[in-house]
Amino acid sequence: MKKLSIIIISLLVVLSLTGCGKSTDGGAKATTDVNSNTQKPVTLSISMHVANVKDQEPYMYRIVQKFQEKYPNIKVDLQGDDTDTHVKKMKMAAQANELPDIFWMLPAPAKEMNKAGMLLDLTDFIKNNNEIASSMDPKLIQGYQDGGKQFGLPYQALVTGLWYNKALFDQYKLKVPETYDELLAAAKVFKSHNVVTIAKGAKDAFSTWAFLGMLTRYGYFDKIDNILAGKEKFNNPDFIKFYQKIDDLRTAGAFPENVSTLSYFQAVDMFASGKAAMLDAGVWETKKLESSPIAKNVGFSWGPTFSDGVGNQKVAMVVGAAPLVASAEVKKDAAKYDATTKFFQFFYSQEGAAIMAENEAPPVVKYNGKVDKEKYPVYASVLEQMNLPGWVRPVAQPDLVLSEAVASALNDSIYGVINGIFKPSDALNLIDKKAAH
CATH class of the missing domain: 3.40.190.10 (Periplasmic binding protein-like II)
Incomplete structure (x- = not known):
C-alpha cells in the first residue's frame, strides 16, 4: 500500500509538471527559458518570399539565428523562394493542407486563407502581449484583421x-x-x-x-x-x-x-x-x-x-507591407503552438527590433534603441x-x-x-x- 501511494504521488508530480509546460492561454507570456530548454525538441518551418533569406532578408535570418540560440530545443527550418514562386507554392500548399508553420504572404491571398479557416487566429496573442500591442501602430495591427480574426501581423514596415x-x-x-x-x-x-x-x-x-x-x-x-x-x-x-x-x-x-x-x-x-x-x-x-x-x-x-x-x-x-501568418494546424500540437507563439513574441520584441535596426530595416514596433547618425x-x-x-x-x-x-x-x-x-x-x-x- 505504501508503494502504491508513492507511485500515485509520483504520477501527480509528473502530471503537474506537464501541465506547467503547456500554453493554454493563447500565448499569454513565454514560458521561462528553463522550461523551454527542457521541453521536447520541436521543428518550426518558416517560409519566406526571397530565394536567399540570408543575403536578401538578413534581419530575418539573424532573428532566426538568435531565436534558436535563446530556445535551443526549437529548430527552425527556414526556406525561401522568389516572391511569385513563393506565393504560388503557398497557395498550392493551402489546397493540400500542407502549409508551413509560419510564412510570409501577400494580404489578398492571406485573407482568402483566413476565410477558409487555414490561418491561426492571433487575437489572443495580441490581447496577452500588451507590451507588443502598445509598441506597434494600431493601423499596422488593424490592417490584418478580417472576419473577426487577427489573421497575421506585419512582417515589416x-x-x-x-x-x-x-x-x-x-x-x-x-x-x-x-x-x-x-x-x-x-x-x-x-x-x-x-x-x-x-x-x-x-x-x-x-x-x-x-x-x-x-x-x-x-x-x-x-x-x-x-x-x-x-x-x-x-x-x-x-x-x-x-x-x-x-x-x-x-x-x-x-x-x-x-x-x-x-x-x-x-x-x-x-x-x-x-x-x-x-x-x-x-x-x-x-x-x-x-x-x-x-x-x-x-x-x-x-x-x-x-x-x-x-x-x-x-x-x-x-x-504593413505584408503579414507574417501561421498555419491553423499548429494549434493541434501543443509543442509546435508554443514554439510558434515564442517566435512571434521574439520577432516583435525589442530584441528583435534591435536586430532589424542593426540591419537598417525599420522595426515594426517602436524601437527604444539609438542609431549612430x-x-x-x-x-x-x-x-x-x-x-x-x-x-x-x-x-x-x-x-x-x-x-x-x-x-x-x-x-x-x-x-x-x-x-x-x-x-x-x-x-x-x-x-x-x-x-x-
Whole structure:
C-alpha cells in the first residue's frame, strides 16, 4: 500500500509538471527559458518570399539565428523562394493542407486563407502581449484583421517615398521640395542642366511607390470603397488633377528620357551614382545608399503636398507591407503552438527590433534603441522622417487594398502617363475597365 501511494504521488508530480509546460492561454507570456530548454525538441518551418533569406532578408535570418540560440530545443527550418514562386507554392500548399508553420504572404491571398479557416487566429496573442500591442501602430495591427480574426501581423514596415541628393539641390540653389509647385519648379531647373529630377524605370511597373503616396493626398482612401463597390470611378475629378500633375512633370522633363527602357535597378544606380536628384523607392535601399558615394548627402521625404489635394496632406507612407501568418494546424500540437507563439513574441520584441535596426530595416514596433547618425546617416534620415510629428499613416499602400489585376492596372496607368502613352483620363479609364471585370 505504501508503494502504491508513492507511485500515485509520483504520477501527480509528473502530471503537474506537464501541465506547467503547456500554453493554454493563447500565448499569454513565454514560458521561462528553463522550461523551454527542457521541453521536447520541436521543428518550426518558416517560409519566406526571397530565394536567399540570408543575403536578401538578413534581419530575418539573424532573428532566426538568435531565436534558436535563446530556445535551443526549437529548430527552425527556414526556406525561401522568389516572391511569385513563393506565393504560388503557398497557395498550392493551402489546397493540400500542407502549409508551413509560419510564412510570409501577400494580404489578398492571406485573407482568402483566413476565410477558409487555414490561418491561426492571433487575437489572443495580441490581447496577452500588451507590451507588443502598445509598441506597434494600431493601423499596422488593424490592417490584418478580417472576419473577426487577427489573421497575421506585419512582417515589416513598408516605408516608401522620395530619396533625395541634397548636394544636387544645393549645387543649383534649390530647396528640397515640400510642395508640388516646388517640385515642378526644381524639375525645370534640373532639366536645363541635363540632370534627371526623379530616377524611375518603367520596365518594372511596380515601382510607383512615391506616386501612390501622392495619390493618397487626393482622397484615395475616402473614395476607394465606393469605387470598388461600383458607386464611383477611378476617373473622377480629384484623381484627374493628380494624373495631370504627373503629366506636367513629364512635360517639364522630370523623368529620364529613356524611362521606358530603364529597369528599377538601373534607376537606383542612376541615383546612387549622383546622376539624379531624387529616387522613387523605399527603405529597402538604405544599405545600398549607405555605401554609395552620395551617402552623406542622402535624405528621405514623403513626397510633395498639393494645394488642390483632398484632405490631410501630411500622409506618411508607413504601412504593413505584408503579414507574417501561421498555419491553423499548429494549434493541434501543443509543442509546435508554443514554439510558434515564442517566435512571434521574439520577432516583435525589442530584441528583435534591435536586430532589424542593426540591419537598417525599420522595426515594426517602436524601437527604444539609438542609431549612430555618423555611421548610418541614410538610415537615420529615414527614422527621422518616421518620427516627424503631425504626419498620419494610412491603413495600407493604395495598391495593397486592390486585387492583383486592378493593382497592376493602377501601376501601369501611372507609368502610362510618365511615358506619354496615356492622357490622364485614358490612364484612369484603364483602371476602371480592369475593376469592372
